[in-house]
Amino acid sequence: MKQDQSWWLFRRVRTTVLLASIAIALTRCIPSPDEAEEFRLPMSINEVMASLINHSADPIWVAAWRNPQSDRDWRELEHLARQLQLGGSLITIPGSGPVDTMWTGRSEWTEYANALSEAAGRAINAARSKDTELIGRAGDEIVDICESCHIDFKPDLPTMNIYGELSPTASDNR
Ligand code: HEC
Numbered sequence: 001m002k003q004d005q006s007w008w009l010f011r012r013v014r015t016t017v018l019l020a021s022i023a024i025a026l027t028r029c030i031p032s033p034d035e036a037e038e039f040r041l042p043m044s045i046n047e048v049m050a051s052l053i054n055h056s057a058d059p060i061w062v063a064a065w066r067n068p069q070s071d072r073d074w075r076e077l078e079h080l081a082r083q084l085q086l087g088g089s090l091i092t093i094p095g096s097g098p099v100d101t102m103w104t105g106r107s108e109w110t111e112y113a114n115a116l117s118e119a120a121g122r123a124i125n126a127a128r129s130k131d132t133e134l135i136g137r138a139g140d141e142i143v144d145i146c147e148s149c150h151i152d153f154k155p156d157l158p159t160m161n162i163y164g165e166l167s168p169t170a171s172d173n174r
Pocket residue numbers: 045046049050053054057091097103109110112113116142143145146147149150153154155157158159160162163164165166167168
């Protein structure tokens with residue numbers, strides 16, 4: 001083999017080895033589906049429900065009959081609607097609650113959660129355009145979604161003794 005031929009061969013082999021090690025390094029960085037599933041919220045879905053979802057939804061309902069007065073009120077409402085939208089996404093990820101994984105594994109659960117985020121998106125638009133009627137309409141949609149999911153999924157006894165100020169189910173008058 002001539003010298004420049006073997007040099008060429010050496011370079012090819014070197015490039016191949018380099019590319020292969022880059023590929024291996026990359027697959028190590030990208031989480032496998034199993035690892036991705038292991039990602040969990042640092043709290044239970046019940047806590048997200050009480051402290052974020054319930055907390056942000058309540059003022060949206062109140063707004064429909066107490067007509068926000070100032071720009072500041074509307075801006076606050078917009079932030080809360082965003083929190084609710086985010087809450088809908090968060091509850092598709094299991095947290096530390098005992099049955100969280102069971103819930104998030106059900107397609108109906110994800111549908112309710114997505115519907116919640118979408119309705120919250122409409123509340124954001126209503127707040128941005130300072131439209132009380134639209135806020136009212138988005139609020140009605142939101143309460144229907146809370147209620148339907150609670151009827152389908154909420155256990156009679158809360159899993160973690162967490163009570164919100166209000167928990168929309170027809171039968172629930174604690
Ligand atoms: C995707 C389903 C789902 C949606 C949507 C949902 N919830 Fe919940 N919620 C639950 C489940 C399940 C529990 C019970 C959690 C537990 O016991 O660990 C719960 C618990 C609660 C609690 C805790 C207090 C209690 O009575 O146990 C409050 C408050 C609450 N939800 C409010 C709301 C509000 C307000 C909305 C709508 C803005 C809403 N939820 C939307 C599933 C849902």
